[in-house]
Amino acid sequence: MRARATLATALAADGRTRVATLHSQAPLTLRLTHPKGPEPWTGHDAGAARVCVAASAAGPIGGDDYDLTVDVGAGSTLVLRDISATLLLPGPHGELSRLRTTVQVGAGATLVWLPEPVIAAHGCRHRSDIRVELGTGARLILSEQLLLGRHGEQPGSVVQHLRVRLAGRPLLNQQLAVGPGAAGWDGSAVIGDRRAIGSLVVVDPGWTEHPPEPALLGDAAVLPLAGPAVLVSALAPDALTLRRCLDTALARLAGTHGHRQPAAR
Amino acid sequence: MAAETLAALLLLADGRLPAGGHAHSGGLEPTVAAGGVHDIASLEEFLRGRATTSGAVAAAFAAAACAALTAGDTGRFAVLDAELDARTPSPALRATSRKLGRQLQRAMRAIRPHPCWAELGSRPHHPVVLGAAAAVSGLSPSAAALAAVHDAVAGPATAAVRLLGLDPFATHAVLARLGPLLDDVAADATRRAAGSPADLPASAAPLLDLAAERHATWEVRLFAS
Amino acid sequence: MLHDQNTHDRDPETDDHEHPHPHPHTDTAGVLPRTPGRGLRIGIGGPVGSGKTALVAALCRALGSEVSLAVVTNDIYTTEDADFLLRNGVLPEQRVRAVETGCCPHTAIRDDISANLEALEELEESLPGVELLLVESGGDNLTATFSRGLVHRQIYVVDVAGGDKVPRKGGPGVTRADLLVINKTDLADRVGADLSVMDRDARAQRGQLPTIFLSLTEDPGAAPVAAWVRSCLSTMD
Ligand SMILES: Nc1nc2c(ncn2[C@@H]2O[C@H](COP(=O)(O)OP(=O)(O)OP(=O)(O)O)[C@@H](O)[C@H]2O)c(=O)[nH]1
Ligand SMILES: [Mg+2]
Numbered sequence: 242m243r244a245r246a247t248l249a250t251a252l253a254a255d256g257r258t259r260v261a262t263l264h265s266q267a268p269l270t271l272r273l274t275h276p277k278g279p280e281p282w283t284g285h286d287a288g289a290a291r292v293c294v295a296a297s298a299a300g301p302i303g304g305d306d307y308d309l310t311v312d313v314g315a316g317s318t319l320v321l322r323d324i325s326a327t328l329l330l331p332g333p334h335g336e337l338s339r340l341r342t343t344v345q346v347g348a349g350a351t352l353v354w355l356p357e358p359v360i361a362a363h364g365c366r367h368r369s370d371i372r373v374e375l376g377t378g379a380r381l382i383l384s385e386q387l388l389l390g391r392h393g394e395q396p397g398s399v400v401q402h403l404r405v406r407l408a409g410r411p412l413l414n415q416q417l418a419v420g421p422g423a424a425g426w427d428g429s430a431v432i433g434d435r436r437a438i439g440s441l442v443v444v445d446p447g448w449t450e451h452p453p454e455p456a457l458l459g460d461a462a463v464l465p466l467a468g469p470a471v472l473v474s475a476l477a478p479d480a481l482t483l484r485r486c487l488d489t490a491l492a493r494l495a496g497t498h499g500h501r502q503p504a505a506r
Numbered sequence: 507m508a509a510e511t512l513a514a515l516l517l518l519a520d521g522r523l524p525a526g527g528h529a530h531s532g533g534l535e536p537t538v539a540a541g542g543v544h545d546i547a548s549l550e551e552f553l554r555g556r557a558t559t560s561g562a563v564a565a566a567f568a569a570a571a572c573a574a575l576t577a578g579d580t581g582r583f584a585v586l587d588a589e590l591d592a593r594t595p596s597p598a599l600r601a602t603s604r605k606l607g608r609q610l611q612r613a614m615r616a617i618r619p620h621p622c623w624a625e626l627g628s629r630p631h632h633p634v635v636l637g638a639a640a641a642v643s644g645l646s647p648s649a650a651a652l653a654a655v656h657d658a659v660a661g662p663a664t665a666a667v668r669l670l671g672l673d674p675f676a677t678h679a680v681l682a683r684l685g686p687l688l689d690d691v692a693a694d695a696t697r698r699a700a701g702s703p704a705d706l707p708a709s710a711a712p713l714l715d716l717a718a719e720r721h722a723t724w725e726v727r728l729f730a731s
Numbered sequence: 732m733l734h735d736q737n738t739h740d741r742d743p744e745t746d747d748h749e750h751p752h753p754h755p756h757t758d759t760a761g762v763l764p765r766t767p768g769r770g771l772r773i774g775i776g777g778p779v780g781s782g783k784t785a786l787v788a789a790l791c792r793a794l795g796s797e798v799s800l801a802v803v804t805n806d807i808y809t810t811e812d813a814d815f816l817l818r819n820g821v822l823p824e825q826r827v828r829a830v831e832t833g834c835c836p837h838t839a840i841r842d843d844i845s846a847n848l849e850a851l852e853e854l855e856e857s858l859p860g861v862e863l864l865l866v867e868s869g870g871d872n873l874t875a876t877f878s879r880g881l882v883h884r885q886i887y888v889v890d891v892a893g894g895d896k897v898p899r900k901g902g903p904g905v906t907r908a909d910l911l912v913i914n915k916t917d918l919a920d921r922v923g924a925d926l927s928v929m930d931r932d933a934r935a936q937r938g939q940l941p942t943i944f945l946s947l948t949e950d951p952g953a954a955p956v957a958a959w960v961r962s963c964l965s966t967m968d
Contacts, residue, residue: 402708404708405592410588411588411589411591411592411704412592413592413595414589414592414593414704414708415593415595415708415710416707416708416709416710417709417710417712418558418709423558424554424555424557424558424687425551425552425553425554425555425556425557425558425559426555427551428548428550428551428552428553428554428555429537429540429542429543429548429551429552429555429713430533430537430551430552430553430554430555430556430559430560430711430713430714431555431559431710431711431712431713431714432712432713433542433713438712455597455598455719455722457716457719457720457723460716461716462596462715462716462719462720464595464596464597464715464719465597466591466592466595467588467591467592467594467600472595474595474712474715474716476712476713476716522842522843523843524842524843524844524845525843525845526843526845526846526849527843528832528833528835528838528839528842528843529830529831529832529833529835529838529839529843529846530833531833605849608849609845609846609849612845612848612849613845665833665834668833668834668835669834727831728831728832728833728834729831729833729834730830730831730833730846
């Protein structure tokens with residue numbers, strides 16, 4: 242099944258963020274929501290736009306091809322969340338399922354995207370590509386959680402490719418390949434016996450002068466990138482441990498700025 | 507590969523090349539300490555993962571740098587440098603890559619004098635210097651890629667012999683078994699090196715990143731990385 | 732060129748120098764030349780525990796007020812020797828660098844000297860006008876020796892506790908070092924070492940090259956070794 246969804250926000254004259262485009266195609270649906278749960282940076286700021294992404298209850302399934310385009314207009318603020326975890330399932334003929342996500346965060350805009358975990362069921366073959374283009378002074382929080390197999394199940398193959406560019410320059414480019422299709426993936430150079438893997442990218446123009454220090458949080462590391470950004474890379478035996486670890490890291494990195502308003506334009 | 511360049515490739519890939527590699531374990535020292543490698547089998551899996559992640563990235567960047575210099579496009583070096591930074595989230599690994607790059611650059615300046623050594627700046631990434639070294643040695647991008655991925659596994663294999671006292675014959679047998687994989691990685695890297703630097707491989711190895719950061723905090727260590 | 736715009740993964744002391752000075756290692760003769768305006772590099776090698784670090788500390792005390800000096804250590808336990816020097820207040824932190832040797836201390840001073848050269852040049856860049864650079868090798872066996880591409884002079888330190896046979900055994904350190912120091916003479920009686928045998932064997936092995944008997948416990952300033960270093964500093968050969 243093919244599905245395309247498009248979302249765009251813009252900064253309105255009153256300083257609030259307006260959702261300019263909200264185009265969904267089942268099973269990839271977008272819905273406006275209200276604040277729920279703790280929000281780094283944006284607090285429960287009423288001026289921000291909040292949108293939820295929902296795929297179908299089970300899927301994508303091998304053969305599915307989803308496209309999601311997000312455009313956070315200059316100066317606007319968007320908080321994106323998922324309705325629920327995503328379960329990757331094999332297709333009837335072992336086809337690849339794909340999710341392409343193209344994100345533009347305009348100058349001085351803010352995107353906070355905290356999706357739910359992706360679970361790689363046995364036999365799945367999935368590829369996710371996320372490309373993020375950040376304008377000057379843009380801020381980003383983006384996390385990913387990948388769980389390999391449901392309870393005790395051997396996972397299928399998953400490739401997750403994340404590319405982030407800032408003002409046209411490469412900032413982060415990492416492709417994680419796990420599962421039977423990737424040589425050495427469960428050796429101690431890649432992920433070993435860990436079955437929950439997560440990452441958190443935080444880009445904050447406020448770090449241009451004083452980036453955070455590298456830090457170790459158990460099986461996670463805070464990695465300052467070659468730019469005003471940090472990658473938190475985390476490995477855990479299970480989903481709960483992973484989430485706690487990423488929450489701790491997020492509080493540490495985004496908590497320091499409290500409910501700061503988007504950078505002045 | 508032309509017959510006359512084979513000797514040049516052997517020289518470049520030889521662990522005895524005085525370019526600092528002997529003091530680096532490629533993440534093996536901290537991985538051994540964490541229990542991740544303890545015998546021949548776990549070493550083999552470690553090396554397999556290393557070859558297909560950081561080895562594949564290094565191979566592609568070496569091939570791309572080799573092609574750039576051969577084409578006289580040294581302006582590419584800066585692009586490759588920025589792309590490699592983006593593929594190396596661990597600050598400890600970025601520092602190690604630049605340290606080894608500088609040491610190889612120093613060695614090559616004396617071994618094969620060439621204007622490119624000055625053009626590479628003061629802290630070039632290792633794969634970029636290795637690619638330039640291959641080009642200056644008359645080697646092709648595929649030879650550069652092969653040297654890079656070989657280096658990515660040979661260093662930690664030697665470190666395993668020193669740290670764990672593994673049987674050196676068994677360790678070399680592992681390297682021999684990895685041969686076809688290294689060839690594949692190098693061939694893929696060479697293919698992709700012909701495209702845009704932005705599309706070069708970006709394979710992540712989260713445990714290597716963690717290991718490098720942990721190692722950098724040790725007060726007492728035998729290897730520099 | 733390839734200078735990235737970021738600052739946080741770089742060593743501010745070593746960055747962006749385009750090396751205005753000539754690189755000594757490009758000298759094709761393979762022997763490090765003395766260059767006016769640049770420091771004298773002395774390697775200090777010898778077996779484990781012979782007193783290399785103690786000698787470095789003594790030289791720092793003896794010469795620290797006369798010349799600008801710095802130290803590179805190659806101890807297998809990276810920071811052990813460096814810490815010793817810092818802890819004892821012999822040298823401030825910015826004058827000491829530690830080099831990891833991947834379990835092979837002899838490789839780092841002989842076969843692949845690149846990391847030591849880096850460390851020396853970093854010190855030279857961060858301490859303009861540094862006049863004396865001491866490189867302490869990690870303790871190793873009698874066959875270890877410094878590359879002529881790394882240091883201008885080398886001192887080989889053995890101790891009497893290792894047995895009075897050591898000079899007779901030879902090895903490149905004993906036979907060819909610019910100075911052989913036989914340390915811990917205070918222990919000679921207790922370990923039954925005959926200093927005259929050591930003296931005779933050293934002469935036989937070394938010809939005209941000098942040998943100094945020393946006890947760092949009795950002479951914490953290592954006066955005769957300091958005098959030898961001063962004489963090296965005063966010539967440009
Ligand atoms: N009795 C006696 N002990 C000495 C003398 N010189 C050094 N020592 C002691 O010998 C021990 C080893 O000295 P170090 O200076 O650490 O020896 P080293 O050669 O640097 O050792 P490594 O770096 O480990 O190879 C220390 O406990 C010193 O205090 C001496 O002249 N007489
Ligand atoms: Mg010592």
